[in-house]
Amino acid sequence: MSDEVHEVIIIGSGPAGYTAGLYAARAMLEPLMFGGYMSGGQLMLTSDIENFPGYPKGVSGPEMMLHLREQAERFGLSIQDKNVERVDFSERPFKVFVEGEQFLSNAVIISTGAEAIWLDAENEKAQKGRGISTCATCDGAFFRDEEVLVIGGGDSAMEEATFLTRFASKVTVLHRRDTWKASKVMLDRANAHPKIEVRPFRQIKTWLSDDNGLTGAILEDPRDGSTEEISATGAFIAIGHKPITGFLEGQVETDDHGYIISKEFTMTSVEGVFAAGDVVDTRYKQAITAAGMGCQAAIDCERWLEENSH
Numbered sequence: 480m481s482d483e484v485h486e487v488i489i490i491g492s493g494p495a496g497y498t499a500g501l502y503a504a505r506a507m508l509e510p511l512m513f514g515g516y517m518s519g520g521q522l523m524l525t526s527d528i529e530n531f532p533g534y535p536k537g538v539s540g541p542e543m544m545l546h547l548r549e550q551a552e553r554f555g556l557s558i559q560d561k562n563v564e565r566v567d568f569s570e571r572p573f574k575v576f577v578e579g580e581q582f583l584s585n586a587v588i589i590s591t592g593a594e595a596i597w598l599d600a601e602n603e604k605a606q607k608g609r610g611i612s613t614c615a616t617c618d619g620a621f622f623r624d625e626e627v628l629v630i631g632g633g634d635s636a637m638e639e640a641t642f643l644t645r646f647a648s649k650v651t652v653l654h655r656r657d658t659w660k661a662s663k664v665m666l667d668r669a670n671a672h673p674k675i676e677v678r679p680f681r682q683i684k685t686w687l688s689d690d691n692g693l694t695g696a697i698l699e700d701p702r703d704g705s706t707e708e709i710s711a712t713g714a715f716i717a718i719g720h721k722p723i724t725g726f727l728e729g730q731v732e733t734d735d736h737g738y739i740i741s742k743e744f745t746m747t748s749v750e751g752v753f754a755a756g757d758v759v760d761t762r763y764k765q766a767i768t769a770a771g772m773g774c775q776a777a778i779d780c781e782r783w784l785e786e787n788s789h
């Protein structure tokens with residue numbers, strides 16, 4: 480067990496974490512990152528990123544994560560691809576527990592992101608990234624003039640459906656009930672769109688596919704179990720995200736959905752603990768906004784350390 484006290488430990492390795500690492504390294508804070516077993520975050524699941532400025536021909540998610548990682552490492556970010564099991568923020572230096580080892584740090588930046596919730600319907604795992612997506616902004620343009628499904632009855636589903644009308648010839652929204660979490664304005668907008676059909680009481684029983692990818696789904700009416708088949712080459716699951724904050728065990732204030740609440744700029748309810756990216760972001764959820772927040776968190780952290788150095 481080392482009693483070395485790091486200046487800053489970064490937990491999580493998506494665009495927010497790597498950008499925080501880059502800035503903290505360039506500020507000579509010698510940051511240590513725990514990137515998780517599946518380092519890179521959500522973008523490791525994305526095929527093409529076409530909306531990140533600076534890549535005129537687009538870039539694959541994994542390639543961009545590799546670039547961010549290499550860039551941060553060049554300036555001295557030290558990365559361990561391990562999961563943080565728990566933390567103790569009750570006193571400083573803070574304690575971070577990783578695979579039975581304890582690490583000490585004067586400051587912590589949390590950038591563990593959020594993961595989309597999947598339906599886990601039959602045949603879903605095999606079709607992930609092969610027609611079934613959880614991000615219309617990322618993958619919608621691949622379905623030009625094709626018929627797609629959107630699953631969910633909240634604002635995300637309505638927003639995804641409306642966005643997808645730019646590309647798809649038809650968008651069918653499937654929701655398991657006939658009451659909606661979506662706001663009236665967004666539901667009305669979807670209902671009024673000539674390309675969108677909204678169908679309540681329909682849930683996915685089985686995804687259908689052939690060698691080329693998704694072909695449709697068998698739908699079930701939860702009221703009586705009756706089934707029908709629907710054709711589609713793309714499907715977008717929009718039933719919510721869950722932030723990855725379980726390892727914090729409530730030591731940092733979160734909202735009802737588990738998203739970390741920022742108190743002063745990027746600082747959390749615990750002084751010296753900062754958060755950036757999807758783990759705080761209930762609104763934008765983009766790689767570029769996460770990267771921007773990672774930069775902000777590193778700058779806030781550097782200033783806080785300067786003011787609070789012993």
Ligand code: NDP
Pocket residue numbers: 598630631632633634635636638654655656658659660661682717718719720761
């Ligand atoms: P919500 O929790 O609001 O809605 C999730 C939807 O998915 C619900 O209709 C729910 O159905 C359905 N659902 C959940 N689990 C399943 C399942 N296993 N099978 C089938 N359906 C399921 O999440 P959102 O992501 O839509 O929104 C999250 C927050 O973000 C909200 O506060 C929302 O207002 C906000 N937001 C705002 C936007 C905007 O204003 N532009 C855009 C996007 C989100 P049921 O109702 O039956 O539980």
